[in-house]
Amino acid sequence: MSRQKIATKTDPAHTLVIGCGMIAREVLAVKQQFGLNHLDLTCLPAEFHFYPDRIAPAMDKAIGDARAEGYEHIVVGYADCGTGGHLDAVCEKHGVERLAGPHCFAFYQGNDRFMASGDADMLAFYMTDFLCRQFDAFFIRPLGLDRHPELIKDYFGNYEKLIYLAQTDDPELDSVAENAAKLLGLTYEKRATGYGDLTAFLRTANGPRP
Structure with a gap:
């Protein structure tokens, strides 16, 4: 799992975006455009686009790891992305929000x-x-x-x-x-x-x- 972080250590006021590697560049572009300096970013592998069954288990672990690092505020930079609702179950388990929609092709268009x-x-x-x-x-x-x-x-x-x-x-x-x-x-x-x-x-x- 690749990590692109804004802060050198966990800041309790920061929000961690755990996203798909396919949208990492876009997350950082939005962050820069709107001065969202409270956002940190970590990404799951982009190749999960081909293996959607890996997304939910990896996200479950990533959220757990982020909590252990001290992040209180976490959002999921994925739509359902072929997980068949399993990603929603992980989000509900941890009390976090994900991007609405079935996949990035939908949320990019709106x-x-x-x-x-x-x-x-x-x-x-x-x-x-x-x-x-x-x-x-x-x-x-x-x-x-x-x-x-x-x-x-x-x-x-x-x-x-x-x-x-x-x-x-x-x-x-x-x-x-x-x-x-x-x-x-x-x-x-x-x-x-x-x-x-x-x-x-x-x-x-x-x-x-x-």
């Missing part, structure tokens, strides 16, 4: 917007800034597509479009997403979402903050 577009996006393959940066590491090499491109249809044949949910305005990431759509044979769409519901969640973590 959960209300995601729900409203559910039918239209049913066959969409989503990418984020993180997934653009890690496209080769998370998709091409693990799926063997660099060695067996003929498998693309097997893995992605049921998708119709690739939707890039852009947290930032970065032409290089846009190019990665657009090229990925071409590679996978999908229609391309970009949505500039910013940080979506993540911003409000962090700004109000454990009560109103600056």
Whole structure:
């Protein structure tokens, strides 16, 4: 578990965000943008995106460890993320709050917007800034597509479009997403979402903050 901390030792006035490694950069960006210096950050491995059954047990341990370190205020930087309610059970056990929604693709757009577009996006393959940066590491090499491109249809044949949910305005990431759509044979769409519901969640973590 990687740790990115703001304070050199636990400050009882600080709130610890235990988040997914896939949103670490975005959490820190929101913190800097709004001067949320009371937030500390620790992350579970980003690869849990592929192993959602590992999230709840790891979060249970991470919260316990954080309590032992002296953190009184903790929030969970995950949506349900495929845990089937098991993460909610962990949050309830420890009395902590998590990000609302089924996954980051929903809260980046805003959960209300995601729900409203559910039918239209049913066959969409989503990418984020993180997934653009890690496209080769998370998709091409693990799926063997660099060695067996003929498998693309097997893995992605049921998708119709690739939707890039852009947290930032970065032409290089846009190019990665657009090229990925071409590679996978999908229609391309970009949505500039910013940080979506993540911003409000962090700004109000454990009560109103600056």
